[in-house]
Structures are given as C-alpha cells and as structure tokens.
C-alpha cells in the first residue's frame with residue numbers, strides 16, 4: 106500500500122491560512138466578491154494581530170491609554186471577520202473596515218499620535234480603499250481623504266504643530282501620500298481591466314466549447330439551438346440523420362474506430378453541403394440534425410446525401426485491407442412558420458423511425 110505523502114509545514118500553514126481567509130470552507134470560486142471577502146479577512150487578521158500586539162506592549166509598559174485606544178479596534182476587526190463569515194456581506198463589512206479607518210487616520214494626523222508618529226499609518230488608506238471600493242468610488246474616497254489631510258495639515262491649528270517638526274514635513278507627507286495613491290490607482294485600474302478581459306475571454310471560450318461537439322467539430326445541440334434562435338430561418342428543411350448499426354461496428358472494431366468512422370461521415374456531409382446555407386449539428390451520439398435553408402420537398406437531395414454517406418469508410422488497419430462502412434437512415438420534415446423546434450423534431454423523429462422500421466438505409470419524410 107502506498108503511503109500518503111506527508112505535507113510540509115509550509116503546506117499546512119498555507120492550508121490553514123486559506124481556510125481562514127477564503128469566503129467559505131467549500132468555496133473555490135474566483136469572483137469579484139470572493140476577492141473582496143479574501144481582502145477583508147486578510148485585513149482583519151493583520152489588524153487583529155497588529156492591534157493586539159500593540160495592546161500587549163501597552164500592558165507590559167503600563168501604557169493604559171494605548172490599551173484603551175487599541176482594544177476596541179481589535180474587537181471591531183474580530184466582529185467584522187465573524188460577521189462576514191456569517192453573512193458574506195462584503196459591501197457592509199468593507200464599509201465597516203474603511204470608514205472607521207478614515208476617521209482614525211485623520212485623528213492620528215490631527216493629534217500626531219504617539220510622539221508625532223501617527224502620520225506614518227495613513228499609507229494603508231489608498232490600497233485598502235481602491236481594493237475594496239474599486240477605481241471609481243475608491244478614487245473619490247481617496248481624493249476626499251487627501252482633502253481632509255491637507256485641511257488638517259495646512260488649515261487647522263493642531264497638536265501636531267506643537268511638536269516642532271520642520272515645516273517641509275507636511276508637504277512631503279502629502280506628496281508621498283499622493284504618490285502611493287497614484288501607484289495604487291494604477292495598479293487597481295490595470296488589474297481590474299486585466300480581470301475583466303480575462304473573464305470575457307473565458308466566457309467566450311466556454312460558450313465556444315458549449316457550442317461545439319469536441320469529437321466532430323460540428324455544432325453541439327446547444328450550439329444549434331443558439332444559432333436557430335439568433336438567425337432568421339424561413340421554413341427550413343430539417344433532416345435527422347441516424348447511423349445504421351453503429352453498435353455492431355463498435356463491438357467488432359472498438360470505439361476508437363467507431364469514432365473515426367463518425368468523423369469520416371462528418372467529412373462526407375461537409376463535402377456534400379459545400380457552398381450551401383446549412384447548419385449541421387451532432388444531435389446525439391450517432392445522430393446528426395441538419396437544418397437546410399431550402400423550402401419544399403428535398404427528399405431527392407436527402408437521398409443523394411444518404412448515398413454519399415454510405416460511401417464513407419475507414420480502414421481497419423494499415424496491414425488489413427478491411428474497411429468499416431455502413432449506411433444511414435434519414436427522417437426529413439419542414440419547420441413550419443412559427444412552430445417550436447420540438448414540434449418539428451417530433452415529426453423528424455417519426456419519419457426517422459419509419460425509415461428504420463422499413464429496413465434502414467432510406468429516407469422518409471413527414
């Protein structure tokens with residue numbers, strides 16, 4: 106019995122962090138909401154560790170005002186974390202993270218914080234705001250915060266002024282804050298554009314995959330339905346082509362050769378309809394649905410297709426001269442004006458069953 110590989114402590118840590126930070130234990134989805142939830146959780150975790158360790162420091166140093174100032178924030182971030190886990194409401198929790206933060210940061214600028222060092226914390230505002238509120242709303246909030254910063258530093262008389270720093274410090278603080286804000290704005294803009302185009306490409310690719318049958322490259326059932334809805338088809342001919350006795354071929358030569366034979370049949374259909382306005386789809390395993398932009402009885406044309414498809418073959422192996430070949434049965438009908446596809450299909454199936462019952466390798470119409 107093979108032993109399970111032991112996970113390293115790094116893997117254990119990353120699993121633990123991912124369980125803490127992801128929107129929910131089972132969620133693997135990558136969406137804008139899950140990204141925001143991840144960022145809020147990460148921020149709360151960092152802030153809890155940060156404020157709690159400063160509070161412990163305050164306790165050791167008997168600085169009670171530090172403890173009183175910081176513990177409410179520790180409690181707030183713990184609350185936001187659990188509230189978000191419970192409700193997944195990232196909009197409310199994002200606001201709960203940001204708005205108290207703006208107030209605290211502006212107060213630190215006003216008061217100077219501990220020995221005038223309070224200002225150094227304001228740089229977390231631009232990235233947090235832009236990550237959580239996006240380029241437009243986040244940009245406006247950062248601009249308003251900057252105005253508040255400028256007013257406090259240059260218009261108001263504050264305790265910070267009494268600390269005796271060089272007057273140039275204030276303008277440098279504003280410049281450096283603006284620099285961080287611009288860099289965060291550029292980063293958020295580029296990454297949101299990139300995510301948007303990635304999501305668009307992915308949805309186009311997924312739609313393409315859903316529209317196409319991967320074995321034959323024909324339209325899938327979904328693809329045909331989409332095309333019929335999107336395009337104007339006036340009373341088209343609808344042909345249901347079913348391969349006769351494919352089961353026997355699979356049993357005798359295997360599924361791989363059965364697949365090759367299906368592809369050979371598709372090639373012969375493409376060759377037959379070249380230059381015509383037609384939709385060819387793989388409706389089921391050994392069943393093709395053809396929608397032909399021709400009105401009126403097309404039994405003769407369908408018979409020509411049947412004869413051509415009967416000539417399609419694949420060689421069993423390069424050594425053996427044997428080839429695989431069988432025939433097809435076709436049920437044909439016309440889609441009447443305003444009729445749902447299901448009604449047309451019902452008639453096409455009836456016609457096909459008639460052809461099968463009458464001995465296969467034939468065309469029947471209804």
Ligand SMILES: Nc1nc2c(ncn2[C@@H]2O[C@H](COP(=O)(O)OP(=O)(O)OP(=O)(O)O)[C@@H](O)[C@H]2O)c(=O)[nH]1
Pocket residue numbers: 320347348349350351352353355359360361362363364367389390391461465
């Ligand atoms: N190789 C291959 N076989 C397929 C595929 N899809 C369906 N089939 C086979 O098509 C066969 C259909 O069997 P049946 O419904 O009994 O029909 P049949 O043997 O073609 O005979 P009739 O339709 O009655 O003439 C089954 O053996 C399926 O496995 C496919 O993608 N590849």
